[in-house]
Amino acid sequence: MSDSLTAAREHVLALGRAARAAVPVLAALTTETKNAALAAMADELLAQRDAIFAANQLDLDAAEANGVTGAMLNRLKVDEKRLQGMVDGLHALIALPDPVGGVVDGWRRPNGLDIRRVRVPLGVIGIIYESRPNVTADAAGLCLKSGNVCILRGGREAINSNQAITAALRTGCVAAGVPAEAINLITNTTRDSALALMQAEGFVDCLIPRGGHGLVQNMIANAKVPYIVDGAGVCHTYLHSAADPAMATRIAVNAKCSYPAVCNAMETLLVDAALVDGYLPGLLDELRASGVELRGDERTRAVAPEMAAATEEDWDTEYNDMVLSVRVVDGLDDALAHIAAHGSGHSEAIVTGDQRAARRFTHEVDAAAVYVNASTRFTDGGEFGFGAEIGISTQKLHARGPLGLVELTSVKYIIEGDGQVR
Amino acid sequence: MSDSLTAAREHVLALGRAARAAVPVLAALTTETKNAALAAMADELLAQRDAIFAANQLDLDAAEANGVTGAMLNRLKVDEKRLQGMVDGLHALIALPDPVGGVVDGWRRPNGLDIRRVRVPLGVIGIIYESRPNVTADAAGLCLKSGNVCILRGGREAINSNQAITAALRTGCVAAGVPAEAINLITNTTRDSALALMQAEGFVDCLIPRGGHGLVQNMIANAKVPYIVDGAGVCHTYLHSAADPAMATRIAVNAKCSYPAVCNAMETLLVDAALVDGYLPGLLDELRASGVELRGDERTRAVAPEMAAATEEDWDTEYNDMVLSVRVVDGLDDALAHIAAHGSGHSEAIVTGDQRAARRFTHEVDAAAVYVNASTRFTDGGEFGFGAEIGISTQKLHARGPLGLVELTSVKYIIEGDGQVR
Numbered sequence: 001m002s003d004s005l006t007a008a009r010e011h012v013l014a015l016g017r018a019a020r021a022a023v024p025v026l027a028a029l030t031t032e033t034k035n036a037a038l039a040a041m042a043d044e045l046l047a048q049r050d051a052i053f054a055a056n057q058l059d060l061d062a063a064e065a066n067g068v069t070g071a072m073l074n075r076l077k078v079d080e081k082r083l084q085g086m087v088d089g090l091h092a093l094i095a096l097p098d099p100v101g102g103v104v105d106g107w108r109r110p111n112g113l114d115i116r117r118v119r120v121p122l123g124v125i126g127i128i129y130e131s132r133p134n135v136t137a138d139a140a141g142l143c144l145k146s147g148n149v150c151i152l153r154g155g156r157e158a159i160n161s162n163q164a165i166t167a168a169l170r171t172g173c174v175a176a177g178v179p180a181e182a183i184n185l186i187t188n189t190t191r192d193s194a195l196a197l198m199q200a201e202g203f204v205d206c207l208i209p210r211g212g213h214g215l216v217q218n219m220i221a222n223a224k225v226p227y228i229v230d231g232a233g234v235c236h237t238y239l240h241s242a243a244d245p246a247m248a249t250r251i252a253v254n255a256k257c258s259y260p261a262v263c264n265a266m267e268t269l270l271v272d273a274a275l276v277d278g279y280l281p282g283l284l285d286e287l288r289a290s291g292v293e294l295r296g297d298e299r300t301r302a303v304a305p306e307m308a309a310a311t312e313e314d315w316d317t318e319y320n321d322m323v324l325s326v327r328v329v330d331g332l333d334d335a336l337a338h339i340a341a342h343g344s345g346h347s348e349a350i351v352t353g354d355q356r357a358a359r360r361f362t363h364e365v366d367a368a369a370v371y372v373n374a375s376t377r378f379t380d381g382g383e384f385g386f387g388a389e390i391g392i393s394t395q396k397l398h399a400r401g402p403l404g405l406v407e408l409t410s411v412k413y414i415i416e417g418d419g420q421v422r
Numbered sequence: 423m424s425d426s427l428t429a430a431r432e433h434v435l436a437l438g439r440a441a442r443a444a445v446p447v448l449a450a451l452t453t454e455t456k457n458a459a460l461a462a463m464a465d466e467l468l469a470q471r472d473a474i475f476a477a478n479q480l481d482l483d484a485a486e487a488n489g490v491t492g493a494m495l496n497r498l499k500v501d502e503k504r505l506q507g508m509v510d511g512l513h514a515l516i517a518l519p520d521p522v523g524g525v526v527d528g529w530r531r532p533n534g535l536d537i538r539r540v541r542v543p544l545g546v547i548g549i550i551y552e553s554r555p556n557v558t559a560d561a562a563g564l565c566l567k568s569g570n571v572c573i574l575r576g577g578r579e580a581i582n583s584n585q586a587i588t589a590a591l592r593t594g595c596v597a598a599g600v601p602a603e604a605i606n607l608i609t610n611t612t613r614d615s616a617l618a619l620m621q622a623e624g625f626v627d628c629l630i631p632r633g634g635h636g637l638v639q640n641m642i643a644n645a646k647v648p649y650i651v652d653g654a655g656v657c658h659t660y661l662h663s664a665a666d667p668a669m670a671t672r673i674a675v676n677a678k679c680s681y682p683a684v685c686n687a688m689e690t691l692l693v694d695a696a697l698v699d700g701y702l703p704g705l706l707d708e709l710r711a712s713g714v715e716l717r718g719d720e721r722t723r724a725v726a727p728e729m730a731a732a733t734e735e736d737w738d739t740e741y742n743d744m745v746l747s748v749r750v751v752d753g754l755d756d757a758l759a760h761i762a763a764h765g766s767g768h769s770e771a772i773v774t775g776d777q778r779a780a781r782r783f784t785h786e787v788d789a790a791a792v793y794v795n796a797s798t799r800f801t802d803g804g805e806f807g808f809g810a811e812i813g814i815s816t817q818k819l820h821a822r823g824p825l826g827l828v829e830l831t832s833v834k835y836i837i838e839g840d841g842q843v844r
Binding site: 023024027028107109113115120122123201205206220221224226228244247250251254255258340358362363364366367368369370371372373374375377378379383384385395396397398400401410411412413414415416417418419420421422 | 445446449450529531535537542544545623627628642643646648650666669672673676677680762780784785786788789790791792793794795796797799800801805806807817818819820822823832833834835836837838839840841842843844
């Protein structure tokens with residue numbers, strides 16, 4: 001093992017031990033105490049704003065010196081508005097119901113045993129994320145409200161910001177009687193520290209990656225702790241032959257254009273062959289007018305020859321940009337087959353007025369979120385009404401779709417009897 | 423990569439591709455069809471009994487030639503009674519509710535979107551198990567009823583039995599219109615094939631190990647597919663100062679003696695210091711009379727000097743045998759600390775008439791099943807009323823405790839609108 005990996009591992013395991021020791025304390029906190037801590041964390045973010053802005057300026061200066069510009073630099077920035085966003089996020093968590101202690105179900109057995117399944121925190125949640133420093137406050141707040149200890153591993157480029165934000169959050173915890181070890185920041189930002197967190201067996205109950213494809217693949221290859229895959233969104237919208245034309249255009253334009261950089265944006269538009277004549281050219285004009293770069297299959301290009309041809313690779317690409325691949329399909333079966341072959345299991349939509357088509361689509365598409373007559377852009381913890389989210393799961397185990405407070409819990413069975421034996 | 427591993431990987435991936443192709447078919451089966459298949463599978467087990475017994479005899483002969491005797495040989499045996507057990511197990515599944523399609527919850531958003539969270543199969547479930555051939559039928563039945571395709575990897579010592587049983591089950595499937603590829607048996611029983619299944623990324627949605635500590639550790643170290651830890655049971659029973667003495671003895675004897683080889687049996691008895699005089703010696707006599715070998719801490723041995731001394735290792739040992747470690751504790755805090763340090767998160771019990779002690783114990787013990795005044799032996803899918811189980815999870819992600827049909831499902835969100843955009 002390299003010296004760097006050894007050092008990273010020692011650092012992460014020291015935090016892991018501190019985190020593990022705080023687990024029973026966090027699990028036993030009342031909702032009142034957790035809400036008081038969230039309020040105090042928000043207060044401290046405001047009280048320590050100067051230190052946070054100064055730390056952020058160090059990160060911004062370093063990034064600029066490294067030639068970072070544009071959207072990347074903007075993601076790194078913590079200004080008044082973003083600080084207030086973190087504060088508002090923590091206050092929003094206060095208003096949300098505490099999942100811990102909730103009785104999922106319960107029943108009495110024939111022998112008189114009473115069984116209840118009760119929600120409990122997962123324990124220690126590890127989060128690996130990239131440049132945006134506001135994730136530090138958002139993730140710490142979600143973990144605290146759900147009674148979990150967190151170990152945060154942010155990106156190297158945001159380390160000063162993350163340290164300043166974590167210091168404020170921990171001060172808030174302590175002010176409310178919650179141990180500072182509820183929130184732990186990995187300050188070693190080498191690649192080795194991410195690996196060490198992925199392999200901190202026995203110290204991490206759930207690892208959540210918030211980053212690109214490379215991070216997720218790295219995690220699948222190397223993790224020895226339980227994790228949730230927050231994967232790519234190659235999302236489709238299928239305009240069925242019985243679609244309302246105006247609705248189809250509104251949904252398609254929204255799914256692509258309202259926020260193309262996010263995972264729930266549409267990447268491929270599937271248009272029923274019945275809609276090619278009389279409808280498709282107008283839709284393509286509208287998308288182009290909205291600034292979308294179009295790439296089409298042969299039949300799409302037959303009505304819009306100026307379009308670039310889509311390659312096989314296009315059908316599997318998450319552009320995260322104002323680019324859209326378009327394909328003409330021969331009815332529902334063809335659309336379902338395309339989605340099965342190329343979808344990433346995130347969000348898929350059909351626009352149709354036909355009940356049987358809608359029913360088949362929702363039954364047969366295998367994805368976290370399946371839409372009828374709505375934009376895929378709604379796959380989001382806030383839009384689902386969860387109040388907040390820590391990511392979107394594209395795996396099937398434990399949780400699928402937006403990860404809210406409930407998804408950050410496990411259960412235990414409590415069984416009460418009066419002397420039953422077997 | 424060794425030639426053996428390459429061959430194992432090719433074999434497993436060929437099965438994986440067949441399994442993956444069957445996933446949408448299995449997911450779309452009606453409950454009626456699945457129940458018809460379960461009945462036909464049971465019928466075929468009986469129709470092919472001679473072939474199954476003959477295949478089993480080959481396994482038994484090979485095992486005896488390898489010097490296998492006693493309990494190990496017995497576990498391998500398929501006789502009339504065990505065959506009938508498999509048949510009864512499949513019939514019991516017919517009577518259980520189908521989890522697929524169940525609506526977990528649903529709500530309407532302020533913008534009019536209707537969101538439902540609906541149960542769907544996981545997809546492909548991999549199961550690695552050891553000598554008992556009846557697991558083949560039990561696991562295949564549970565997977566089929568929950569709409570999942572299974573890939574079974576049984577032990578080398580049972581390969582002939584498993585092949586004969588699988589052939590019967592697949593014939594039953596086909597008779598009911600279910601593809602044979604619903605049930606897939608790995609016939610390469612080298613260690614490499616288990617590794618290949620653990621690393622069949624993209625082909626297995628959930629891997630469940632049914633075996634000892636070595637298998638679980640191997641899986642944690644090597645798996646690249648999602649899995650559930652079916653771990654050890656170092657289960658405690660704490661006799662609190664306010665315990666009813668007769669109930670305490672009944673529960674302690676049952677938890678240790680009724681089936682010591684299983685994971686929900688008690689391994690360590692914690693006795694409150696208040697119960698040492700006047701109660702503990704009689705309890706130890708009773709346990710000894712039941713054939714239990716006792717190992718005690720100093721304070722236990724003070725009242726039973728003939729006992730062996732428990733070592734530090736004893737407190738962490740799952741004996742799976744008629745052996746029990748006994749420790750005197752100073753009240754509830756001491757008992758909770760011992761369980762936190764040495765429990766495996768499986769099943770823990772308190773015997774007490776004191777409501778506050780019971781409440782603290784159930785709140786603070788971190789385990790899949792926490793009992794008040796009942797034997798830990800009830801941690802079992804059948805005893806919980808699930809009808810059947812495929813294992814017992816000791817992890818916190820996805821499922822904890824007995825794994826029944828519901829635990830073999832995931833969810834998807836179905837969102838219906840009338841043109842909503844964001």
